[in-house]
Amino acid sequence: RAARERAAAHEPAVTRDGREIEVGANIGSADEARLAAEAGADGIGLMRSEFLFLERSAAPSEADQRGEYQAAVDALGGKPVIIRTLDIGADKQLPYLRLPQAPNPALGLRGSRLWESHPELLDAQLRALLGVTAPERLRIMVPMIGDAGELARVRERLERLAEGLGLTRLPALGAMIEVPSAALCARRLAAEADFLSIGTNDLTQYTLAMDREDPGLAARADVLHPAVLTLIHTTVEGAAGRCPVGVCGAAAGDDLAAPLLAALGVDELSVEPARVPAIKAALRRLDVAALAGTIPELLVLDDAAAVRERLAGWFAAQS
Numbered sequence: 001r002a003a004r005e006r007a008a009a010h011e012p013a014v015t016r017d018g019r020e021i022e023v024g025a026n027i028g029s030a031d032e033a034r035l036a037a038e039a040g041a042d043g044i045g046l047m048r049s050e051f052l053f054l055e056r057s058a059a060p061s062e063a064d065q066r067g068e069y070q071a072a073v074d075a076l077g078g079k080p081v082i083i084r085t086l087d088i089g090a091d092k093q094l095p096y097l098r099l100p101q102a103p104n105p106a107l108g109l110r111g112s113r114l115w116e117s118h119p120e121l122l123d124a125q126l127r128a129l130l131g132v133t134a135p136e137r138l139r140i141m142v143p144m145i146g147d148a149g150e151l152a153r154v155r156e157r158l159e160r161l162a163e164g165l166g167l168t169r170l171p172a173l174g175a176m177i178e179v180p181s182a183a184l185c186a187r188r189l190a191a192e193a194d195f196l197s198i199g200t201n202d203l204t205q206y207t208l209a210m211d212r213e214d215p216g217l218a219a220r221a222d223v224l225h226p227a228v229l230t231l232i233h234t235t236v237e238g239a240a241g242r243c244p245v246g247v248c249g250a251a252a253g254d255d256l257a258a259p260l261l262a263a264l265g266v267d268e269l270s271v272e273p274a275r276v277p278a279i280k281a282a283l284r285r286l287d288v289a290a291l292a293g294t295i296p297e298l299l300v301l302d303d304a305a306a307v308r309e310r311l312a313g314w315f316a317a318q319s
């Protein structure tokens, strides 16, 4: 079965009832982009650019960054590549930034909030991204966005930098939904963004107020909690007809969560390259409309354990 799945991985994933869902890959470097292409990914749903900035004594030059981004785009041979701007702070630190000690780093200056304290760092990254040839295949994604105003300010910067470089064709600009405020404001955010991508790792952490790094909470920090599912539902409903929605958190590659995310109406799942064949195969076995019929009941269950049990029961009844 694994060999058959690998061969079929280069074909689009269409559910039993005819809905096509893109399955992209999460990567941390251009080398991994090549792995993703070999695995059959329909694109890159998340390139975590911060890996370029880690384990060095200073930020990479604009030219070095541009080379890495270009190589990732080239490796996908025409398929779309979403590159996320620097997501530093909390669990990911850069000693050379000398950020002030935050009382609670997860709730501090991190992700897109760094534009306030380090505008030159993020502007340099945007210029490097604008230097990629084939802007129609590149999508720029901003982490830790809290509302439409924050994304609008990033778009202004992007347009101003593009003007300075004499560019007229800009890559698409999207926001991660990983803070409850962003999910609750999804309708407005979707009007401002070219696409949205739900980061379920942080969305779970911030919705449940459970540190994603705390091993004592790992079993309870569950994306299948009805509150997290409700925010995903709110995001998809808010974006409907305005812009596409993907998921790039670990839930996208999870056997139980991935079909449910498809049923909640997301257009794209982005997973570890090695998971692409299995997730495409799982989507092909799924009657997405039938599973969608259970969502109203799932959203009003008591807790994540109850959702897991109900979902497992649904799948058992299907086979």
Ligand code: PEP
Binding pocket: 046, 048, 087, 178, 198, 199, 200, 201, 202, 203, 248, 249, 250
């Ligand atoms: C997420 O939060 O779900 C996500 C994809 O981003 P990261 O895991 O890099 O924080």
Ligand code: MG
Binding pocket: 143, 178, 199, 201, 202
């Ligand atoms: Mg995140």
